[in-house]
Structures are given as structure tokens and as C-alpha cells.
Amino acid sequence: MPDFFGRRNYLIILSLIFISIVILTIHFREGEDGVIHRAQRFVMAAISPLQAVAVAALQPTKDGWDYLVHFGDIKRENRELRREVVELRGKLASLRSLRDENSRLRNLIGFKEKEDYEGIPAHVIGKPMNNWWSSVIVDRGHKDGVRRNMPVVVGGGLVGQVVDVSQNAAKVLLLNDVESGVSVQVKRTGEVGLIKGQLKSKRLSLLYISRDSTIEQGDHIVTSGLGGIFPKGIYIGKVSKVRQTLYGLHLIVEIAAPVDFANLEEVFIIKYEPGFAFSREDS
Amino acid sequence: MWLKIIQSFLVILGAFIFQAAVVPHISIAGAKPDVILIIAALYGFMYGPSAGSLAGFTGGLLGDLLIGSHVGLDLLSKSIVGFFAGLVQRTIFIENILLPMLAIFVATGLNEFIYIGFMLLLGEAVPLKLLIVKTILPSALYNSLLTPFIYLAAHRFMVFKQETPLVSKL
Numbered sequence: 001m002p003d004f005f006g007r008r009n010y011l012i013i014l015s016l017i018f019i020s021i022v023i024l025t026i027h028f029r030e031g032e033d034g035v036i037h038r039a040q041r042f043v044m045a046a047i048s049p050l051q052a053v054a055v056a057a058l059q060p061t062k063d064g065w066d067y068l069v070h071f072g073d074i075k076r077e078n079r080e081l082r083r084e085v086v087e088l089r090g091k092l093a094s095l096r097s098l099r100d101e102n103s104r105l106r107n108l109i110g111f112k113e114k115e116d117y118e119g120i121p122a123h124v125i126g127k128p129m130n131n132w133w134s135s136v137i138v139d140r141g142h143k144d145g146v147r148r149n150m151p152v153v154v155g156g157g158l159v160g161q162v163v164d165v166s167q168n169a170a171k172v173l174l175l176n177d178v179e180s181g182v183s184v185q186v187k188r189t190g191e192v193g194l195i196k197g198q199l200k201s202k203r204l205s206l207l208y209i210s211r212d213s214t215i216e217q218g219d220h221i222v223t224s225g226l227g228g229i230f231p232k233g234i235y236i237g238k239v240s241k242v243r244q245t246l247y248g249l250h251l252i253v254e255i256a257a258p259v260d261f262a263n264l265e266e267v268f269i270i271k272y273e274p275g276f277a278f279s280r281e282d283s
Numbered sequence: 284m285w286l287k288i289i290q291s292f293l294v295i296l297g298a299f300i301f302q303a304a305v306v307p308h309i310s311i312a313g314a315k316p317d318v319i320l321i322i323a324a325l326y327g328f329m330y331g332p333s334a335g336s337l338a339g340f341t342g343g344l345l346g347d348l349l350i351g352s353h354v355g356l357d358l359l360s361k362s363i364v365g366f367f368a369g370l371v372q373r374t375i376f377i378e379n380i381l382l383p384m385l386a387i388f389v390a391t392g393l394n395e396f397i398y399i400g401f402m403l404l405l406g407e408a409v410p411l412k413l414l415i416v417k418t419i420l421p422s423a424l425y426n427s428l429l430t431p432f433i434y435l436a437a438h439r440f441m442v443f444k445q446e447t448p449l450v451s452k453l
Contacts, residue, residue: 016337135350
């Protein structure tokens with residue numbers, strides 16, 4: 001059957017390639033209420049219960065394995081954490097008194113108090129399923145008050161932002177995804193740049209820092225609040241490497257995040273409603 | 284005919300559910316296997332380019348809808364992989380599992396290079412050497428090692444008898 005192995009198959013593959021390109025284009029151009037975005041929410045809602053079951057079933061095995069493999073490390077880590085807790089309790093007491101003093105002085109000169117945002121605790125039920133994109137699915141959705149663009153944090157710092165929400169689940173684009181971009185500030189110098197994920201690397205890139213900058217290894221990076229998506233001051237990480245190319249206008253800065261993006265289990269979704277956040281829904 | 288289509292869809296759906304729910308938990312050193320790719324390639328090996336590309340298209344579409352960054356990219360790459368797997372149908376006999384394992388290794392490379400091409404089109408910095416060492420080779424190896432198990436688990440549901448060119452001539 002030479003025809004079967006010839007023209008018909010090529011027609012099929014060309015049609016499929018054409019359909020793929022059409023779907024890619026529609027997805028780029030359509031809004032949040034477009035047919036593909038709605039289909040995405042449907043698939044996420046359908047698959048999230050199964051992912052939750054898989055996490056519940058597999059997590060004890062994984063924990064048991066980790067316990068066996070890392071028993072020595074866990075003991076050492078436990079000792080270190082106990083010591084750290086004692087130190088931090090002492091620091092906390094002095095910080096409380098500083099906070100009270102700060103609050104009194106702010107009131108004195110009429111400064112607005114920094115807002116405390118409410119957090120929605122969530123479990124990660126779906127992890128990245130391929131090697132290219134970094135997004136996770138969490139078990140809190142629209143009915144729990146989660147909305148698109150809300151920032152997501154863990155104890156160590158910023159994790160990412162909510163990019164899609166169904167009734168019972170939400171998709172979080174992680175900070176280390178190549179599609180992610182967050183406006184940040186170097187705490188010491190006040191310079192503003194953009195954090196982006198890198199393909200297949202746990203480090204984050206800090207872009208648009210001028211070659212004349214005094215940024216150095218160990219500088220802390222926090223969200224700048226510009227753009228309105230993230231509140232100002234959420235910790236992101238510290239500078240791990242600064243390089244300069246011969247003709248480049250900007251430095252190449254790498255950031256080491258305290259967050260282990262590959263092993264997230266619980267996160268906090270910050271109930272932050274940006275006043276002037278850009279979203280396709282608004283446009 | 285319809286029964287075969289429905290049964291094939293259920294196999295691909297099963298692969299998708301496994302990929303979404305279980306695969307993230309069995310990654311080794313960050314490398315994740317791609318069960319949908321393996322199934323698409325197996326359909327290609329067994330039934331030719333049309334079946335391979337359609338299986339890749341369906342599985343890729345489901346994967347795209349869940350991952351969601353660029354809906355269309357996964358279905359494009361998986362359709363192409365399924366198609367090329369089908370083109371070597373004449374030379375690969377699924378009973379000898381070593382050849383499909385080798386072919387899956389190559390198919391994974393093809394799939395990942397389609398992704399790299401897309402990233403370059405988007406203007407992203409692509410650290411090629413790092414990607415080959417940290418992503419493409421480990422994933423290709425993982426996929427080929429997993430192929431016999433996926434085949435054993437799925438082949439009884441992959442409905443039709445293998446149609447080699449020899450059988451079709453008879």
C-alpha cells in the first residue's frame with residue numbers, strides 16, 4: 001500500500017502541524033474567557049482531585065524513603081534547627097520592641113502603616129509534569145478566595161503568582177519558570193531590575209542592572225512593588241554571582257533563592273488585590 | 284472502528300493521568316519521563332505514521348491544556364514524534380524491545396529539540412550544553428528505560444494486532 005505510507009500520512013501530519021500553529025496563535029491572542037483558557041480550567045478542575053489522591057498515596061512512601069536516606073542529615077539538621085530556634089527567639093523579642101518603636105514613630109510623623117496581608121494556606125497537589133515549564137497546582141481555588149495574579153510565598157520567600165483559577169484548584173507559575181518576570185529591588189542600593197527564570201537552572205536571573213552598579217554578592221533582593229502585581233518587600237533571595245561582559249550595558253546577575261522550587265509541599269497565597277494590576281480581564 | 288478509537292483514546296487518557304499525577308513524584312535528579320511521548324511513539328511503531336501522529340496530537344493536547352504556558356507546542360512536538368516513529372515502523376519490530384528503546388531515546392531528543400527551537404523563536408537564552416547534559420540526555424535515558432514497562436502495561440489495551448508491512452502484504 002504505497003499510497004497509505006505516502007501522501008495520506010503527510011497530509012495528516014501537515015494538517016496536525018497547521019492545527020497546532022492555529023491553536024498556539026489563538027491561545028496567545030485570546031483573553032482569559034477564550035475557549036482554550038476555559039478548556040484549561042476544565043482540565044485543571046478535572047485532574048486536580050486525581051493529583052491530590054496521588055500526592056496522598058505517594059507522599060508517605062516518599063517521606064519514608066527520604067527519612068531512611070537522609071537519617072543522618074535529619075539528626076544534624078534537627079540539632080542545628082533547635083539552636084537556631086533559641087537564637088531566633090532572642091532576636092524576635094528585640095524585633096518586637098523595635099517594631100513597636102517604629103510604629104510609634106510612624107504615627108508621630110503620619111506615615112501609613114505597612115499592610116499585613118491575609119494568607120490562604122494551600123497544599124501543592126500537582127507538580128511540573130515535564131522538564132520545560134515550572135508551574136504547580138494547589139488545592140485552593142475560587143471558592144476559597146483565590147484570584148488570578150495573587151502572589152504565592154513560602155516561609156523563605158516568594159514562590160510565584162496565581163495564573164489560573166478553577167473552583168477548587170489554582171495554577172501557580174513559579175518564579176523560576178522562563179515565562180515568569182517580577183519587578184524587584186536591590187535592598188542595599190535601591191536599584192530596580194527584573195527577575196526571570198532560567199531554562200533548566202535553579203538560579204534566577206536579575207536583568208537590567210546597570211554596569212555601573214555597585215551590586216555585590218550577598219545583596220538581598222526583594223519585590224519592588226512596581227507593576228502592582230506583588231506587594232513591595234517580599235524577599236526573593238540574595239545575589240550569588242555578578243558578571244560583566246565586555247560590551248554589555250547591563251551586568252549579568254544570578255540570584256540564589258531560598259525556596260526549593262522542585263519540592264514545594266505547602267504554600268501561602270497572599271490575599272493581595274492589586275490596585276492597578278494589569279490583567280487581560282481588565283482590558 | 285469506533286471501539287478502536289475510543290479504546291486508543293482511553294489509553295492516551297490513562298497515559299496523561301499517569302503523567303500528571305504520578306510522573307512528578309518519580310523524577311530522578313530532576314529528569315522526568317514522558318509517558319505520553321512513549322505511548323505516541325509506540326502507536327507509531329505499531330500502526331504507522333497516522334496513528335502515531337494522532338496519538339501524539341491527542342496526548343499533547345491534553346498535556347498542553349494542563350501545563351498551559353504555550354498551548355499547541357506539546358501537541359506539535361508529540362505529533363511530529365509520533366509521525367516519525369511511524370515512519371520507522373518498517374524497521375522496528377515491537378517484540379524486540381531493544382530497538383524501540385533506542386528509538387524512544389532518539390524520539391525524546393527530537394521532542395526536546397522542537398522545544399528548544401520554540402524557545403529560540405521566543406528569544407529566550409538557551410544554554411544548549413547545559414540543557415543537553417541536564418535535561419535531554421537524562422530524560423531520553425529515563426524514557427528508554429521505562430519503555431518496556433509502559434509497553435507491558437499498555438500493549439494489551441492498544442487494541443489491534445500489529446500491522447507490519449509483511450502482514451499487510453499477506
